[in-house]
Amino acid sequence: MLTITDQKVSRTKNEVAELKYRHQQLQEEFNKLSAELNSTLTPKQVMDQHIKRLKEYNELRDAGLRLTQLISDEKSCKVKDVFEEMGYSMSDD
Amino acid sequence: MDDTTIINSSPVSDQKGKNSMEICSPTKTPVESVSKYKTAGKHLVQKSRETLEDHKLNTQTRLLYNELSKQKNLYKKHIDNLAQAIKIIKAGEKESRVLELIEKWRGVAQAGMSFMLNSAMLKITKLGGYEELLKKELEAERRKLDYQINDNLQDDMEQVFESEEFLALPEEMQQEYRDQMNEQLREVQNRKDKEIAKLEAKMKESAGQEMTMQELSRRIKMDYMLIFPE
Structure with missing residues (x-):
């Protein structure tokens, strides 16, 4: 069994205190930003929502590109032409 | 083999009986021998007590350290979530x-x-x-x-x-x-x-x-x- 020295315990206590302080600071900043935006979401919910949106964007982009490819095959034209006909740009810039 | 073995069954040696002489020296009385054992026993008990206390202290330190480590990890996780959420809101x-x-x-x-x-x-x-x-x-x-x-x-x-x-x-x-x-x-x-x-x-x-x-x-x-x- 490894022995844990008092020095190690003391160092960890200091680390916890520092982390606690940093956590408080960030929590205050998050609360302030949420209040400005009238948001009631928790940090975890903000992250989940962001990831969900990115996923939705990726999936819709894949679906859109696949469908335009099918149409261009059927019409024997370029994918770019299909986009133009639909009134959309191919790139997201 | 020592003196407790069957008579004449031990191998013949110049050192015959030397071992028993060492354990029970003719210069010391039996009372002195017992007292020596008692002192050694006391030392042993004291030593084992110390070891037990050391062990207890070590366990307590370990528990404290484990609890602190848990807290540290939890804070780290929350800090990470907060930092990311703030970054998303700011952008x-x-x-x-x-x-x-x-x-x-x-x-x-x-x-x-x-x-x-x-x-x-x-x-x-x-x-x-x-x-x-x-x-x-x-x-x-x-x-x-x-x-x-x-x-x-x-x-x-x-x-x-x-x-x-x-x-x-x-x-x-x-x-x-x-x-x-x-x-x-x-x-x-x-x-x-x-x-x-x-x-x-x-x-x-x-x-x-x-x-x-x-x-x-x-x-x-x-x-x-x-x-x-x-």
Whole structure:
């Protein structure tokens, strides 16, 4: 069994205190930003929502590109032409 | 061997009895020897007590350290979540852009699906209608099942029945195998009938109907709910 020295315990206590302080600071900043935006979401919910949106964007982009490819095959034209006909740009810039 | 061994059975040696002399020296009385043991025992007890206390202290320190480590990890996790959430909120414009792009690509996908549906309906009309298409699909599926299930198994059976190993078996065993394989064939036939019944039921359900966007999505493997959310 490894022995844990008092020095190690003391160092960890200091680390916890520092982390606690940093956590408080960030929590205050998050609360302030949420209040400005009238948001009631928790940090975890903000992250989940962001990831969900990115996923939705990726999936819709894949679906859109696949469908335009099918149409261009059927019409024997370029994918770019299909986009133009639909009134959309191919790139997201 | 020492002096407690049977007389004359110990090997002859110049050192005979030396060991016993060491343990119970003739210069010390038996009382002195006992006292020596008592002192040694006391030391041992004291030492084991110290070890026990050390062990207790170590365990307590370890528990404290483990608890602190848990707290540290929890704070780290919360800090990470907070930092990321703050970053996302601060980059508000980026988030709005993602929403814009979602709308854009949903628009593209919806327009694409509309085009594909129109195109499919035109082709279906040329074929004689949606019901006719389903009938043709049903026939094709029936042929596929016939080919996959019956033919393969019947070929296998014929091969087995014509093999030398099978013909070398006694008549009773041959009959047993024949019965087993016929049973398998019946099971396969039942399965095929069920599949076809399913297809026929689907065809009846679709009678008088037209191809829908949901049906098309399923056929071209598109997520309908993603493109047309309620």
